[in-house]
Amino acid sequence: MVDSDELKRRLASLSPEKRALLEKRMAAAVRPASIPRRAPADRTPVSFSQRRLWFLDQMEPGNPAYNVFRGVVLRGPLNVDALERSLSEVVRRHEILRTTFPLEAGEPVQRIAQPVSVALPVDEMTDVPAALHREQAEKIAAAEAANAFDLSKDRLLKARLLCFSADEHILVLVMHHIAVDGWSVGILFRELVAHYDAFSRGLESPLPPLPIQFADYALWERSQFSGEKMERQLDYWTRQLASVPPFLNLPSDKPRPAVQSSHGARYYLHLPGLPIDALKAAARRESATLYMALLAAFQALLGRYAGQDHFAVGSPMACREMPELENLIGCFSNTLALRADLSGNPYFRELLRRVRETVVGGLAHQTLPFDRLVEALNPKRDPSRMAIVQVNFRLLTVPLPPSAGGRIEFEFLEVDNRRCKFDLALELVERSDGLAGYLEYNTGLFYPETMPLIASDYEDLLRAVATAPDTPFGELAFVPRFERNRTAATPLEVHRKPAYLRTSQHAPANPWFSARRARPGSKVRLFCLPYAGGDAVTFLRWSDSLPAEIELFPILLPGRGARLREPAYTSVSPLVEAMAQALRPALDKKFALLGISTGAILSFELARSLRRRGYPGPSHLFVCCCEAPHLPPSRSEPIHDLPEAEFLEKLRHFGGTPDAALEDPELRRLVLPALRADFQLRDTYAFAHDAPLACPISAIGGAGDPFADRASLEAWRRHTTAAFNVSMLPGGHFFFNPDPGPLLRIVAESF
Structure with a gap:
C-alpha cells in the first residue's frame, strides 16, 4: 500500500502533461456525483461563503468593500435595446442575480424573485469633451461602486449606461460579492456578448439552459460537506498552519489603527520586459506553474520586508471542480491560507518546490470555508487586522471577449473603488508584453508613494530569481530599497518600517x-x-x-x-x-x-x-x-x-x-x-x-x-x-x- 503522503509526493512530481493525462483518465473512470435540482418547496439556505459575507455585512452595514464592479468601454454603433434585453436574459438565466438574503429563524436564507426586465438607465453625456470621457466615467463608476447594497431587499446587479456619442458608450455594472466572484464576471460578460450578438441580429438566445442554479449548489453543499469530509479538511489545514504565526508583521508607513478600516487605494503597475519565459522554464523544471513562481517571489519579498520565515498569504480559488459549476454565476470562491516557508535561506528552485507542495495540497482541500478554518484555529483576535492572512495574491486568467457582433469593441475600464479588505494585495494578469495589474493597499497603513517602491522591488526580485534560480535568496544580486538606505541610527527592528519610509516626518522619500x-x-x-x-x-x-x-x-x-x-x-x-x-x-x-x-x-x-x-x-x-x-x-x-x-x-x-x-x-x-x-x-x-x-x-x-x-x-x-x-x-x-x-x-x- 502507498500512504497518502507518498501518493501526494508522487502526484506533485508529475510533469504538467502527465498530470493532465492522469486527471483525464481518472475523470473518465469516476464521474463526480451530479448536483440535483432542488424541489420547488425547498427552503434554500445560503452557501458557506455567502454566510461569511452576510455576517461581515451585518457587522458593518453599508460597507461597500465587497462590491464587485466593472466599467466597460463599448466602441461602435450600439443597439441599446439589444444590450438591455441581453442584461435581462443574463438575469433570467442566473437566479442568483435576482436573489435577496432576508433573515428567517435567525439565519440568512436565499429568496429568489421572478424574472423581470432589467432597466438600463442611459445618461446622455455628449457634452463632455472627448479628453474627459474616461475621467468622467471613472468618477461615476467609483460613485456607483461606493453605494451600499441592502442584502435583505436589493437586487444585486445594478447597471448604468453612459452615452458619450453614438459610437462610444461605457457600461457600468455593480454587483455584490455574495452573488458573484471573479470567475462569474467572466461568465457574465461572455453571456452578455453572446446574447447581444444574437439579439442585435433579431435572433433568439444561443445559449443552452443551465443544468442547475446556485441555490441548488448551496443546498447540495450542505448535504455533502459535513461529518468525515469536514474533519479531513480541517485536519489538513490545522496541521498546515499550526505553527504559523497569526500575523505577518509587514512594516507600514503609519501606526496601525486600533480597528482596521477598509479604506484603500490601488497602484496600477505594468512590468514590461520581464523574463516570463525564464520564470516559466524554472517553474516547469519543478513541475510548477507561473502562478506558483510569482507567488514564491511575492512570499520571498514579504518575508524580506517583515523579517519572517513563516507566515500565510491568502489566495482566492475558484472552487468549481464540477462541470455543472463552470458556467454558473455565483459566489464559489474561497480564500486559501497558503503557508510561506522561507527557512534555511533557500534558493528559488527550492522555494518553488515548497510552494508547489503547498498549493497542490491546498487545491486538494480547497472547499473548507475560510471562516470554518478561523473558528478551528481560533487565533488571537486583533481588531486591527484580519485573522490568519493579512496579504492577498491572485493571478487572473479570465479574458474579456474582444467584440460583439463584429462591430462593438470591448475594453475594461479600471476603476479604483478606494477599498481594501487586506493590508496589501497584489493582483496580476499575464499579457503579451509582460505582467500588469495593481497593488491594492490599506490607506490607513501605507502612503501612495510606497507602492511604486514595492512594485519595483518585486520586479527586481523576479528578474534576479529568473536569471539565478539556484542562488540562495540571501546571496542574490537584489537589495530592497529600504536596505539600501538603512542606517545604524534608524534600524528597521526599532521603527518597524523601512528606512525609505522614515526619511521625512511627513512622507516617504x-x-x-x-x-x-x-x-x-x-x-x-x-x-x-x-x-x-x-x-x-x-x-x-x-x-x-x-x-x-x-x-x-x-x-x-x-x-x-x-x-x-x-x-x-x-x-x-x-x-x-x-x-x-x-x-x-x-x-x-x-x-x-x-x-x-x-x-x-x-x-x-x-x-x-x-x-x-x-x-x-x-x-x-x-x-x-x-x-x-x-x-x-x-x-x-x-x-x-x-x-x-x-x-x-x-x-x-x-x-x-x-x-x-x-x-x-x-x-x-x-x-x-x-x-x-x-x-x-x-x-x-x-x-x-x-x-x-x-x-x-x-x-x-x-x-x-x-x-x-x-x-x-x-x-x-x-x-x-x-x-x-x-x-x-x-x-x-x-x-x-x-x-x-x-x-x-x-x-x-x-x-
Whole structure:
C-alpha cells in the first residue's frame, strides 16, 4: 500500500502533461456525483461563503468593500435595446442575480424573485469633451461602486449606461460579492456578448439552459460537506498552519489603527520586459506553474520586508471542480491560507518546490470555508487586522471577449473603488508584453508613494530569481530599497518600517526626486527631464540661476545616478505611467514640465498621462531641441541595437556624452545600458492622437541644431489650445551647455 503522503509526493512530481493525462483518465473512470435540482418547496439556505459575507455585512452595514464592479468601454454603433434585453436574459438565466438574503429563524436564507426586465438607465453625456470621457466615467463608476447594497431587499446587479456619442458608450455594472466572484464576471460578460450578438441580429438566445442554479449548489453543499469530509479538511489545514504565526508583521508607513478600516487605494503597475519565459522554464523544471513562481517571489519579498520565515498569504480559488459549476454565476470562491516557508535561506528552485507542495495540497482541500478554518484555529483576535492572512495574491486568467457582433469593441475600464479588505494585495494578469495589474493597499497603513517602491522591488526580485534560480535568496544580486538606505541610527527592528519610509516626518522619500533643490517658500515647481543618457545632475547647477520662487525638481530616471542598479525603461508608456504615479504627491502646488530632446517627448506624454488620470496638469510645458511628437524622428534609422562599436560612434556624433564615459571600459559598462534604453525609448515611440493640451507650450532650440530646426519646433503648435511660442538660441543641439542662462530666463519670464 502507498500512504497518502507518498501518493501526494508522487502526484506533485508529475510533469504538467502527465498530470493532465492522469486527471483525464481518472475523470473518465469516476464521474463526480451530479448536483440535483432542488424541489420547488425547498427552503434554500445560503452557501458557506455567502454566510461569511452576510455576517461581515451585518457587522458593518453599508460597507461597500465587497462590491464587485466593472466599467466597460463599448466602441461602435450600439443597439441599446439589444444590450438591455441581453442584461435581462443574463438575469433570467442566473437566479442568483435576482436573489435577496432576508433573515428567517435567525439565519440568512436565499429568496429568489421572478424574472423581470432589467432597466438600463442611459445618461446622455455628449457634452463632455472627448479628453474627459474616461475621467468622467471613472468618477461615476467609483460613485456607483461606493453605494451600499441592502442584502435583505436589493437586487444585486445594478447597471448604468453612459452615452458619450453614438459610437462610444461605457457600461457600468455593480454587483455584490455574495452573488458573484471573479470567475462569474467572466461568465457574465461572455453571456452578455453572446446574447447581444444574437439579439442585435433579431435572433433568439444561443445559449443552452443551465443544468442547475446556485441555490441548488448551496443546498447540495450542505448535504455533502459535513461529518468525515469536514474533519479531513480541517485536519489538513490545522496541521498546515499550526505553527504559523497569526500575523505577518509587514512594516507600514503609519501606526496601525486600533480597528482596521477598509479604506484603500490601488497602484496600477505594468512590468514590461520581464523574463516570463525564464520564470516559466524554472517553474516547469519543478513541475510548477507561473502562478506558483510569482507567488514564491511575492512570499520571498514579504518575508524580506517583515523579517519572517513563516507566515500565510491568502489566495482566492475558484472552487468549481464540477462541470455543472463552470458556467454558473455565483459566489464559489474561497480564500486559501497558503503557508510561506522561507527557512534555511533557500534558493528559488527550492522555494518553488515548497510552494508547489503547498498549493497542490491546498487545491486538494480547497472547499473548507475560510471562516470554518478561523473558528478551528481560533487565533488571537486583533481588531486591527484580519485573522490568519493579512496579504492577498491572485493571478487572473479570465479574458474579456474582444467584440460583439463584429462591430462593438470591448475594453475594461479600471476603476479604483478606494477599498481594501487586506493590508496589501497584489493582483496580476499575464499579457503579451509582460505582467500588469495593481497593488491594492490599506490607506490607513501605507502612503501612495510606497507602492511604486514595492512594485519595483518585486520586479527586481523576479528578474534576479529568473536569471539565478539556484542562488540562495540571501546571496542574490537584489537589495530592497529600504536596505539600501538603512542606517545604524534608524534600524528597521526599532521603527518597524523601512528606512525609505522614515526619511521625512511627513512622507516617504521619493527616489525620482532625490536630486531636488528644496525651496520651501517657492511658488512653482519645475520638473526637468534629461536628454538620452542624461542624468538629474545635468540640472543641478541650474538652481542658482532661477528665481527664488521656482523650485527645481530634476527627475532621476532608473538606470543612472543613485538608481544605477535599477533597470532602465525601454518603452515610453510604462515609464510615463510610473512617473505619473511618482509625481502625484508633489502636484500640490503650481508646476511646469521641462524636457530636453527625448526628455521633451517624455514631458509631453507625462502631461497627457496626468490629464488621463485626472491629476493636476502643468501650468507650462517647455520642450527643448526636439521635433514635435507627431513628426518622424530626425534620426531615420534606429541605433539602440547596433553593435557596440557602431553605437559608440553614433554617440560621439550626437555629442552630450562625456568622452571619458565612452573611452573607459568600466564606465562604458555602467552607462551603456541606460544609453541604449534611452535611445530605444525614442526609436520605438509611436505617437497616439489625442486632444491638445490646455497649457502653454514653449519650444526652444539651438539655431545650429542639425536635429531640430525651427520648422520642427513650430510643429509643436498643434499640441496646445493655449499660448505657444518658439525661441531659437545661439548654439547647437546642446545649446544650454555651458551657459543655461538664456534658456532659464525664458523659463523665468514665462511665470
